[in-house]
Amino acid sequence: MPTVLVLNGPNLNLLGLREPELYGSDTLADIEARCHVVAAHHGIEVDFRQTNHEGELIEAVHAARTGADAVVINAAGYTHTSVALRDALATLDIPVVEVHLTNIHRREPYRHRSFVAEVADALICGAGAHGYPLALTHVSHLLAKGAAS
Structure with missing residues (x-):
């Protein structure tokens, strides 16, 4: 069974408490539970x-x-600052999907630049907590497509 690493960066442990008007009321544990359900549906395992x-x-x-x-990654603030994380992701020979709860392109100008997007296969932003299941569904598609190649 394929394994998808779902990585979450700084302050995402505060989801549900931190600016719920912006990030929603779902906790990271809520999102994780949804990810496991979607992953099982697609025959993949989530770490x-x-x-x-x-x-x-x-x-x-x-x-x-x-x-x-x-890899599915929400690098949070490191999205816009970490060349080191971008460079690490660039070494991967596996699909990478970037996800953000908010639409980073409708936020502060410094959030418009994503170092992660430069090396990701896809970017899902602005879908709230639903972005994670969307990312896993897309990863499942990429993995199936790669197996068919």
Whole structure:
């Protein structure tokens, strides 16, 4: 069964508490539970993680080189600042899908630039918590397409 690493960056552990008018009332645990349901539907396994530390995200990406079949990532604030995370993601030979709860292109100008998008196969933003199931569905499609090639 293919494994998809779902990585979540800084402050996402505060979902449901932090600016619910912007990020919604779903907690990260709610999103994780939904991801497991969608993953099971598509015959994939989810390894769901969150960290507030850039180096831990990079280490998880390095481990994905041999331990995952795809990556879904919400790098949160590191999306707009971390060239190191972008470079780590660029080393992957597996699908990468970037996801954001809000539409980063309708936010503050500094959020419009995504270093992650430069190396991602797809970007899903502005769909709220539903963006994660959309990302997993797309990853499932990419994995099936790759198996057919």
